[in-house]
Amino acid sequence: MPIVTPLTKLLNIRVPVVQGGMQWVGVPELVAAVSNAGGLGLLTALTQPNPDALREAIKKTRKLTDKNFGVNITLLPSINPPDYEGYARAAVEEGVRIFETAGNNPAPFIKFFKQNGCIVIHKCTTIRHAKAAERMGADILSIDGFECAGHPGEEDIGGLVLLERASQELKIPYIASGGFADGQGLVSAMALGASGVNMGTRFMCTVESPIHQNIKEKIVASTEQDTVHIFRTLRNTARVFKNKVSQEVVRLERRPQGAKFEELRELVSGARGRVVYEIGDPDYGVWSAGIVIGLIRDIPTCEELLSRIESEAENAIERLNKLSVAKAKL
Ligand code: NAD
Numbered sequence: 001m002p003i004v005t006p007l008t009k010l011l012n013i014r015v016p017v018v019q020g021g022m023q024w025v026g027v028p029e030l031v032a033a034v035s036n037a038g039g040l041g042l043l044t045a046l047t048q049p050n051p052d053a054l055r056e057a058i059k060k061t062r063k064l065t066d067k068n069f070g071v072n073i074t075l076l077p078s079i080n081p082p083d084y085e086g087y088a089r090a091a092v093e094e095g096v097r098i099f100e101t102a103g104n105n106p107a108p109f110i111k112f113f114k115q116n117g118c119i120v121i122h123k124c125t126t127i128r129h130a131k132a133a134e135r136m137g138a139d140i141l142s143i144d145g146f147e148c149a150g151h152p153g154e155e156d157i158g159g160l161v162l163l164e165r166a167s168q169e170l171k172i173p174y175i176a177s178g179g180f181a182d183g184q185g186l187v188s189a190m191a192l193g194a195s196g197v198n199m200g201t202r203f204m205c206t207v208e209s210p211i212h213q214n215i216k217e218k219i220v221a222s223t224e225q226d227t228v229h230i231f232r233t234l235r236n237t238a239r240v241f242k243n244k245v246s247q248e249v250v251r252l253e254r255r256p257q258g259a260k261f262e263e264l265r266e267l268v269s270g271a272r273g274r275v276v277y278e279i280g281d282p283d284y285g286v287w288s289a290g291i292v293i294g295l296i297r298d299i300p301t302c303e304e305l306l307s308r309i310e311s312e313a314e315n316a317i318e319r320l321n322k323l324s325v326a327k328a329k330l
Contacts, residue, residue: 006173007195014038016196021072032064033208033302041069051090058094070098110136125153141174148178149290167193181295183312201290207301214280224294241289
């Protein structure tokens with residue numbers, strides 16, 4: 001039986017799972033596969049070199065799915081500041097009506113999307129930011145715990161506490177992000193008041209994900225101890241895969257004199273990280289991965305993954321129901 005939540009109703013999807021924005025990974029083939037499998041796929045705007053290329057990616061995705069999908073726009077420090085407004089305008093003009101915003105100062109973007117009749121999911125890592133985004137008009141919040149890949153903010157609050165705090169403070173629906181890969185996780189998020197989950201790293205390791213097979217296999221072979229935080233000292237913390245390059249970045253940051261971004265730029269650039277996914281060398285550059293890497297043991301299709309999550313969730317709910325029946329019999 002499908003799980004119906006405010007998220008599935010609002011987005012008109014079958015499975016309460018969103019594929020979050022992922023630089024170099026959120027491309028039409030993966031996005032369409034997620035949406036075809038019943039979740040919500042999101043194209044990562046900045047993966048496209050310019051707004052016109054995003055238009056083409058949107059058109060391509062439409063050819064691959066007739067289901068709803070959206071676009072992610074992440075507003076964070078960047079080596080070459082992107083034309084965020086151009087990407088937002090292009091996506092709206094191409095008819096996209098679901099957006100995920102993430103990062104700093106989303107107000108003008110949320111306003112623009114709402115003026116154009118869009119649904120906005122805003123991803124944030126603190127309750128303060130979540131409440132601000134609620135006031136700005138976001139429709140759904142994506143509450144991103146410390147476990148997440150990429151940028152977790154600077155406050156280090158794990159998902160368990162953050163989600164419970166969200167249930168106490170927020171008026172609009174929210175989904176849980178950071179640490180989710182299966183149906184048990186989905187049910188635990190729903191027990192904490194979430195309307196679904198956001199998954200990134202889990203979708204990197206699917207058949208339709210555009211990254212090199214070696215990297216998918218590396219994810220399968222890794223454990224929850226194989227990620228590391230870089231940029232702690234620059235207050236732009238990012239959780240990435242623990243490899244030669246990320247460990248060198250941490251070493252430079254930990255020197256008594258610390259490290260300026262300029263000294264790290266060559267090591268951390270996204271352009272270099274992209275090569276990891278192209279050539280399949282996990283040590284070539286920095287690439288994002290969440291702690292959930294320790295739960296990923298296979299490379300399914302998106303359809304297999306989401307069907308499995310649905311049945312795992314059903315089993316988990318049944319198990320919990322049995323606990324209350326057992327208690328009633330006491
Ligand atoms: P990039 O090559 O511009 O930068 C590489 C990394 O360095 C990023 O983590 C970036 O935040 C950080 N950085 C850049 N300038 C900085 C500065 N002056 N001080 C501190 N840190 C700095 O990044 P990219 O891989 O080409 O990605 C472009 C943008 O998309 C970045 O803002 C990045 O954070 C963001 N991003 C988005 C997603 C997503 O899921 N949508 C995932 C990863 C990165």
